[in-house]
Amino acid sequence: MIQRRGLTIGQISDRTGLAPSAIRFYEEQGLVTPDRTDAGQRRYAGSDIRRLSFVMIAQNLGFSISEIRAQMASLPQERTPTKADWTRIANRFRRVLDQRIRQMQALSDKLDGCIGCGCLSLQTCRLYNPQDRAARLGRGPRYLMGNSASEVE
CATH class of the missing domain: 1.10.1660.10 (Multidrug-efflux Transporter Regulator; Chain: A; Domain 2)
Known part of the structure; x- marks a missing residue:
């Protein structure tokens, strides 16, 4: 056995x-x-x-x-x-x-668009994240971390 x-x-x-x-x-x-x-x-x-x-x-x-x-x-x-x-x-x-x-x-x-990181270097980021509004949601690339632009409006 x-x-x-x-x-x-x-x-x-x-x-x-x-x-x-x-x-x-x-x-x-x-x-x-x-x-x-x-x-x-x-x-x-x-x-x-x-x-x-x-x-x-x-x-x-x-x-x-x-x-x-x-x-x-x-x-x-x-x-x-x-x-x-x-x-x-x-x-x-x-x-x-x-x-x-x-x-x-x-x-x-979203890699080639605004990811809500606060850089504001792309022309489109100025449209999707004016004045870095995504920063109110926390640090880092907020839109890739699950947040959306509608949360900061």
């Missing part, structure tokens, strides 16, 4: 493509929690392959370790996460990704 936590760090490394040092880092960050043998060697569960793969994907999508850790905290430690467990996390990440997509679309659509 296969032990629940019987994979070595080398086996996990082979399966995920992560260097053992990266796996140890993710352990330090609380993203995986291997058992230890009597000799102190790490032993991972098969489900840790999925956890680490998820971390790699989430990082590639721009999520920080702390954001990933916060979401993965809801995964059960006493059993292998189910599809429903992963779906809950995926739905939370999807909402963030959808917001980022909307922001990127706004950036793409």
Whole structure:
């Protein structure tokens, strides 16, 4: 019978493509929690392959370790996460990704026009943001951050 936590760090490394040092880092960050043998060697569960793969994907999508850790905290430690467990996390990440997509679309659509940054250097900025009215909404490129010109009128 296969032990629940019987994979070595080398086996996990082979399966995920992560260097053992990266796996140890993710352990330090609380993203995986291997058992230890009597000799102190790490032993991972098969489900840790999925956890680490998820971390790699989430990082590639721009999520920080702390954001990933916060979401993965809801995964059960006493059993292998189910599809429903992963779906809950995926739905939370999807909402963030959808917001980022909307922001990127706004950036793409408005990049060559007034973004409410206060520079007033483009002729059109004088039309869309006279006297830097967008500054009342806060610092930075207000129109790209979700504000609209109608909020300052």
